[in-house]
Amino acid sequence: MSIQATPIKRDEHLFEFSICTLVTRRAEYNEMVQSFNDSGFTDNLCEYLFADNTDGNLFDAYEAFNVFLRQAKGKYIIVCHQDILINEDDISDLRNKLDELDAIDSNWAICSNSGAAGPNHIVYHISYPNKGLMSKGRFPLKVNAIDENFILVKNTALLKVSNDVNGFHLYGTDLCLQAELNGFSAYAIAFNLTHKSFGNRDEAFYRIKKELVKKYDSFFRSRWVQTNNTIFFLSGSQIKFFLRNPISLFFIRMFNSLKKKF
Template sequence: MSDFIRKIEGDLIFSKKYTFCTLMTRYDEYLEMVESAKLAGFDSEDIEFFFFDNKKSNQFDGYSGINRALREAEGRYLIFCHQDILFKYDCREVLDQRLQELECIDHNWGVAGNAGKNENGNTYIRISDPHFLDLKHGEFPESVMSLDENFLIINRKHNLSTTEFLLRGFHLYAIDLCQNARNLGLKNYVIDFHLYHKSPGKVDQSYFEAQQDYMDMQYFRKKSQFFWAMCSQFYVSNSRLKNIFFNLRRILRLARTILKKKDKNIKQKCEKI
């Protein structure tokens, strides 16, 4: 019987440290990225590279790609990155050091990257692209609410995912992933890891359509609603005043029930004396 029983304990064990995953549309450009990564030190047995083939048609997008990669990866860290980045500056040793520093600051971080914005709209970035060389703004690591999609490091010891069944496309999957991490109580960070991105980014009609889809999803998540649990019922909205108003009567009723039980217990104890 004991052959069928397994005890789970300790930290998760991963067979590799880094898994690189890319949505590939140009194989020559993808190979250039992989070769630059290997020259930067990502060439040992604890590294793996794989891609989704989108040359002829979009088999995967940012949302479905990340979720599938999380299931396929063997690395402790999933690096979901664009095919048009080059590891021209910082090497693997630097990334190892940056993540070690991040682990010391926040052992339960969710996602890290090289560019993002915090809740006040402040930008934190460490990158070079056709418009800016050696761009560095902010003190790192910095906690943010969103990250840029060009280079995402996902901490696979947590059960992270994108909202694949509600959202599609190639925009805003990073903020979706980051906000899902925050809903689990995790933080996301920009770290000081310098690489080259051939494109400064593109905002077109598809971006604004993705933005509207994300807004619609967030409205659906945050709309006012009554919840019925097995032992209680309560109201939740994005208004603190409404939450207090609709839940106050239930809180008072629960308090009265607790007090009645307490008085009953005291009375029973007194009768036994």
């Protein structure tokens, strides 16, 4: 059977939102779900998916995230912490923010209420118990990393996080890097909700950070790429202007031929 390259239409999604959560405390998760329902994210518009870690870590966050992205049937996939409450902005506010993104960037695929656009350029729009709204930055803002408390992904982007990293930290950053590699962008938006905690940079956080640095350092390394019918050099360094010169390629081929002789 042949396939047809037809765009997915809005009414081809079974739900407007898929709301996905890694659950360790069922009572807290139920409170979160109720807050979504009270803010307009009702069952006729949304599906609620969860990975059950109440009896132990059967799923790590990277694994669960990819399962959610594969199974979700909503136009928008929300992956969020169980300790958030949608008790500030509601579904109409979120729809307005997404319409705003559509108007400024048709290639957006990810958004969150917190993120970073570069060194010391961290933005957020989020409430905490006993602190109220904490907001910094101008929104919407294109970012290269997002916080994991609330992540929204376009289903049609067909994104995933890395298979070779595991744990419970920095999967939002990994997702943004994967999106950029696939031609998509990420944004921080002013969607206010309550997050009950500030996160925890434990020993595992720094392990995952090292793994991500090693992974992407290797991937973005300067290197020659040889195909069956061409060769080219990849680098973000200024050295590429020398190495892309045909003369440099001549010397490299000469060097390789000499190695074969000896």
